[in-house]
Amino acid sequence: MKKTLAIVFLLFLFAVQFMDSYGIQRFPKPEFESGYVQPETLLPNPRAEMLAILDIAVLIISLSVVSWLVIKKRNRNGVFWMSVFALAYFGFYREGCVCSIGSIQNVTLALFDNSYLISISAIIFFVAPLVYTAFFGRTFCAAVCPFGAIQDLVAWSPQKIGSRLNAVLGVIPYIYLGLAVLYAATGTDFIICRYDPFVGIWRFNASFGMFVFGGILLIVGIFIARPYCRFLCPYGVLLNWVSRFSRKHITITPAECIQCRLCENSCPYDAIDMPVTTKNPEDKGTMARKLIFITFLIPILMLLGGWIGSKLHEPLAGVNVKVRLAKQILNPGTPKNQPETFEIEAFKSAGKQQSQAFAEASAVLHKFYIGSWILGGFIGLVFGGLIAGRLMTKHRTDYTPNKGTCLSCVRCVDYCPVKLPK
Amino acid sequence: MQNRRDFLNMLCRGTILTGLTATTGILVYRSVKGGTCELGSSCTNCGKSHSCDLPEATLFRQTVWQLDPTKCIQCGRCAENCVMSPSAVKVVHVYAMCGYCDLCGGYLKPDTKTISTAAENQLCPTAAIKRKFVEDPFYQYTIDEPLCIGCAKCVKGCGAFGNGSLQLQVRHDRCVNCNECAIARDCPADAFSRVPANKSYLLQGIEAKPEERV
Structure with missing residues (x-):
């Protein structure tokens, strides 16, 4: 009992003295007399490192098999089963990390921040689908990406949405990509991962908001096929660009198009370009006028976008930790009796100078100022491109998949009556 | 054409x-x-001996998230912000540091009148800490891991009144190793970082040697 009292007394003495200090051996390790054996602190290991190689191998093999199925075999069934496999492996087994969509941010951050070291998986998950797309079109989207796979499986009753709505919604991924790059380059946040709608499904464990977002996308996806891929996916933007110049690409017909129109409604993603047979081809004057209009419009839109962006750089930077801290130091909440935030508490206990925090925050703000000019200009360019695309009519005789937006799902092929002689 | x-x-x-x-x-x-x-070149230390905290080459090295208990301020956000529920962050008891106190700041509420295992005296909201008599006046405290939610209340208590043997760690059997850790993003103390997978724990007081769970 005496011992206990002594310990209690000491405890309070020390407690008063060292309230803020941490991890001081205040009480020496007891010397046990009863032969008590101290248990060992056991900790579970993380996933074996070698398994990262397996992920990369599965990615490369999947890409190769799907590309072969799409380009050579033109086999929808095979593509379907590969997408089920992708859903199982990259989705439910690997729980969505690492994924190509998110790797944009790893690559961006690694390019802008010398101290961030990227792993080989992130590099390959970023590069490999782009390389395959440069040769075979977006076969990655067809059946390697688990996001596409899960949405493809629920696309039961795809409806056509107007080409105008399609084009306007199609701008969102560009803005999303721009914001993701801005936030990753400034080391602020990985917004693609933060607002990942399906990762909760892979893990069977999600916050309410994430669950609702994923659920809504899947329900919408029944009627508007693959809403994430078409109207949100930032990696899809890159794949779209690369795919336009792909060496080979899925074609609807194996030989000559006979204009039978059977494939017209076969594409759930509105990615088939109809033949354009203008009765009166535009004369050179109108064409030239349109061209001049566009060449003036695009720089103006870019400047305008950049200017608007630069005006928004402060609210955009508000998410950054350093900026948030500086704001809280400057303005520690209106009611004086409010307890200080954890950020300020941690800042004080770290013993940093206020001026240092302010300097760091203003450096981040400066980065955001430049970044938001570029982001705004980029968005202006995208809008300019959208207008240009709608103005300039392209002459086309056959039904062809749009090389940019086609997801190589091979559905249209089965609708074509033209068969190659065996 | x-x-x-x-x-x-x-x-x-x-x-x-x-x-x-x-x-x-x-x-x-x-x-x-x-x-x-x-x-750069003005530093003379660099024969790649890594006495400074320069990140190692990580090309073929997988990294995992871990939190530094020396930076942690026990704000309680680990319990709320993890994408997993309950959180992948749990308390780890470093027995080597423990004082085996009867009046344990990590086990008992600060204002308790009696020292007992009564529920109203326990600091842990889920009663995840088990107290066992060893010999007078020492008691052993064990974490019932499935119950722990990573709220850090015991860590704060042990750090303030005791040896600081209770420490928060990311448990790699629960952590899904997100590309960007949701807790790291909101950690006020900047305690989270990516560490090499072969040194995946940052415990104080013992050489962290990860072992398979028994």
Whole structure:
């Protein structure tokens, strides 16, 4: 009992003295007399490192098999089963990390921040689908990406949405990509991962908001096929660009198009370009006028976008930790009796100078100022491109998949009556 | 016409592939070389002995999230912000540091009148800490891990009144190793970082030696 009292007394003495200090051996390790054996602190290991190689191998093999199925075999069934496999492996087994969509941010951050070291998986998950797309079109989207796979499986009753709505919604991924790059380059946040709608499904464990977002996308996806891929996916933007110049690409017909129109409604993603047979081809004057209009419009839109962006750089930077801290130091909440935030508490206990925090925050703000000019200009360019695309009519005789937006799902092929002689 | 278009396509494709190769090259080179020091050539330490906290080459090294208990301020956000529920962050008891106190700041509420295992006296909201008599006046405290939610209340108590043997750690059997850790993003003390997978725990007081769970 005496011992206990002594310990209690000491405890309070020390407690008063060292309230803020941490991890001081205040009480020496007891010397046990009863032969008590101290248990060992056991900790579970993380996933074996070698398994990262397996992920990369599965990615490369999947890409190769799907590309072969799409380009050579033109086999929808095979593509379907590969997408089920992708859903199982990259989705439910690997729980969505690492994924190509998110790797944009790893690559961006690694390019802008010398101290961030990227792993080989992130590099390959970023590069490999782009390389395959440069040769075979977006076969990655067809059946390697688990996001596409899960949405493809629920696309039961795809409806056509107007080409105008399609084009306007199609701008969102560009803005999303721009914001993701801005936030990753400034080391602020990985917004693609933060607002990942399906990762909760892979893990069977999600916050309410994430669950609702994923659920809504899947329900919408029944009627508007693959809403994430078409109207949100930032990696899809890159794949779209690369795919336009792909060496080979899925074609609807194996030989000559006979204009039978059977494939017209076969594409759930509105990615088939109809033949354009203008009765009166535009004369050179109108064409030239349109061209001049566009060449003036695009720089103006870019400047305008950049200017608007630069005006928004402060609210955009508000998410950054350093900026948030500086704001809280400057303005520690209106009611004086409010307890200080954890950020300020941690800042004080770290013993940093206020001026240092302010300097760091203003450096981040400066980065955001430049970044938001570029982001705004980029968005202006995208809008300019959208207008240009709608103005300039392209002459086309056959039904062809749009090389940019086609997801190589091979559905249209089965609708074509033209068969190659065996 | 068709030939010109094909040629342009090929040119663009070539440019894209060159760009991708260059990007990959830069990234791989950096990852092989390891982190770049701000001091550059003026630092004389660098024979890659890593006495400074320069990140190691990580190209073929997988990294995992871990929190530094010395930076942690026990704000309780680990319990709320993890994408897993309950959180992948749980308390770890470093027995080697424990004082085996009867009046345990991590086990008992600060205002308790009696020292007992009564529920109203326990600091832990889920009663995840088990108290067992060893010998007078020592008691052993064990974490019932499935119950722990990572709220850090006991860590705060032990750090304030005791030896600080209770420490928060990311448990790698629960952590799904997100590309960006949701807790790290909101950690006020900047205690989270990516660490090499072969040194995946940052415990104080013992050489962290990860072992398979028994």
